Amino acid sequence: MTADPRIQRSKDAVLGETQRLLAESGIGRVSIDEVSRRSGVAKTTIYRHWPSRSALLLEACSTMGEPLATPDTGSLRGDFTVLASQLAEHLRDANWAAVVPSIVDAAERDPALGELYTRLHDAMMAPFLSVAERGKKRGELPRGARPAEVVATVVGPLFYRRWFSREPLDSAFIKAVVSAAVGVGAGVVKR
């Protein structure tokens, strides 16, 4: 809790400029120097709120996309359809989606950023994992099914289309992906 509105204003300015820099140039070019220059907030003040560049990046990234709520439609297929549709919206959001590959790339070489990325990733995937676990308890997945694997079969194809094959994330695709994951098969979906 920040009581002083001036403090809140400078924190907001720092986070806002960090997010703009991330979206413009990717994570590699975000420095405390540049954020300070653009936000007009002194470096000492920035370091008072965030002990490290990673801490600032973590907060800036984690507030860029609205977190997904865990739906409860009564069926695994329904829950996955809601979540996959919301994720597809996030993936169509130019700012957020342009930043993720730069974090993934930086995480390949920098263990501190790797940890930052893992925390972001786990938070983003938590609703998918909980609906998969609930679906398994309800008997909508066979006993041998591993929830984390089922989540990969829903989320993986969406990430693939946005960042790798650059094909559209339309509702027919989402339907096919969810069908494959819940055991109907990608091809069996009715159009």
Next chain:
Amino acid sequence: MTADPRIQRSKDAVLGETQRLLAESGIGRVSIDEVSRRSGVAKTTIYRHWPSRSALLLEACSTMGEPLATPDTGSLRGDFTVLASQLAEHLRDANWAAVVPSIVDAAERDPALGELYTRLHDAMMAPFLSVAERGKKRGELPRGARPAEVVATVVGPLFYRRWFSREPLDSAFIKAVVSAAVGVGAGVVKR
């Protein structure tokens, strides 16, 4: 065809240094200047073989991983299992797998690199697409199935595990992914 072995040697030196730079630092730091400095090949010579940085990057990236051959096991499940296992090997190859996110990230901001990336991607996916199309013709996928969507349900989860969730690409996972894609369902796979 290069008749002169000295020319071939300098081309090989340039490609080799480009690949090493890519693996060390990602695509953002690969410049003709740096490649020239490290390979000892003059910039004018490099530009004689590759008219642009993108052309050099394209050739360096496309020769980093062995291209996948199109298998013919007699069934779509068999073909996908062969291809997914080979792709998983590529994804475990530290050099190649560390470079791809830097290309994807750069492609988000640079249309020329975006085109380069699309060509690499399409070449890598061609065997997946042809086995899916053949399987569909053989009736192993329903009439409504779209081969490109089925390919996304096989490849997407593998990319997801390597670059996003950073979980292991073991054979149980590959089996679950292929089962989901060919219509058996991710959970129904026998362990």
